[in-house]
Amino acid sequence: MAQPGPATLPYFNASPAEVRRLCRTGQVTDMTAGMAAGYIQANIVMLPAALADAFHEFCLKNPRPCPLVGMSRPGEYGIPALGADLDLRTDLPRYRIWRNGVLVVEASDLGDYWQDDLVTFALGCSFSFENALTACGIPMRHLQTGRGVSMYRTNIACTPVGPFSGPVVVSMRPFRSQDIIKAVEISSAIPLAHGSPVQIGFPAEIGIADIGTPDYGDATPVAEDELPVFWACGVTPQAVLAASMPEFAITHAPGAMLVTDMPIAHYQDLVERHRRGVI
């Protein structure tokens, strides 16, 4: 199956505000992959203010899995730097409500769940660098086959802070040599979307015994002329929440991200360098 590209993805070139409006009005209810290329998309974690300082420090100490792109003040449902019109209670397609580390329900808005002491953390997401790879013509098998990216818990521990600890979760994309080189160049230029890979080619070194059995997402076959490439993944904070069991938390649902107004630094430069054959 051909990979959906800029020409076939209806919202690839949409503005972030337009995508947020589609989420708010219930026209986009699921994945935000392939939308608003060139802008940072974000994983969302909302926690009671009493836990905010510790989680803030946790993000700063674990920038690969948890690249902090924005943070609200307690009880505020906007983060002006990420979008003037942004309403964190409605502008994601889908949310997850957690109590004591257990997922209790999903919701399309937070009308019934908002609390006035919540602090929202926005953490960069691999959709941003996947959009950059797509713009540079680099195919990704999970997109070609319409499946979820393969994700694995690793033996790499997050730097713990207060109640927050857990393993780094990684996503895996198989590439041939040429595309490995390009993918490293492109992703290393986007630290707010997890930056460069954490592993190429040797999954056992990070504690992945069977690449065919991901812990999250779908299995992705790796061809003989390909190597698996692993990036730190925004699922890490959800695994950390499950392990740390805060009394109350809200996150996005997997794939249903906050689309922010923050441009990916150097995005046009990356696409232009690809066009000229430099990448």
Add this chain to the structure above:
Amino acid sequence: MAQPGPATLPYFNASPAEVRRLCRTGQVTDMTAGMAAGYIQANIVMLPAALADAFHEFCLKNPRPCPLVGMSRPGEYGIPALGADLDLRTDLPRYRIWRNGVLVVEASDLGDYWQDDLVTFALGCSFSFENALTACGIPMRHLQTGRGVSMYRTNIACTPVGPFSGPVVVSMRPFRSQDIIKAVEISSAIPLAHGSPVQIGFPAEIGIADIGTPDYGDATPVAEDELPVFWACGVTPQAVLAASMPEFAITHAPGAMLVTDMPIAHYQDLVERHRRGVI
């Protein structure tokens, strides 16, 4: 064996002018590897003016193996942009004199061989990015063992121009996963030193049947937890000269480079990013 590093390489932090003076006065007569870190070192090709336009175009069309960093006017033995005091007849440790594509003699200066119609091309060299890797603490086995880097002719053809054609020659360095990622990040930031790799992990794809038998340099073992990483190599123009057989040409001797005053763009930034753990 420990790899020579900034602390043990006597001229790692020397200025380019100081290294050129040592070459000129016969105190450095061989390799310029590990000298004047942070500055572009260059392969040298001198050709009669009648061939200069074609070779100039050849370099521009083959920027990975032949990254052009400077070019003299016919008969001039200076290139001011590469060093105010530069004398191309004396400032390399060793030269090779070629007639009809055959190496006829080596010389420590060009007193007996200089011609008034020569045009000099300075082409970036991997020593520059090796210095950057060394500064970032990334070991290279050929340096650790004091041997020459492994080099191979590939099935990748240079874009031919006029009489100049031939295969791209690549150098190979084996790395573990972590250092592959760093090496791609660092080398891709230095296009004047061949830029990012051309192959990772699958030598047969570029026509290398036996990695244990390099066409130039020494064999380098690749450990089980390593992958071979290949970069376009400045030996390419010497292979092209051998194939194109110009009546007269002068080059540097392998490893005996021109050390230029041209700083590696972003070099301090790379070292600083490494120091902060970002690379």
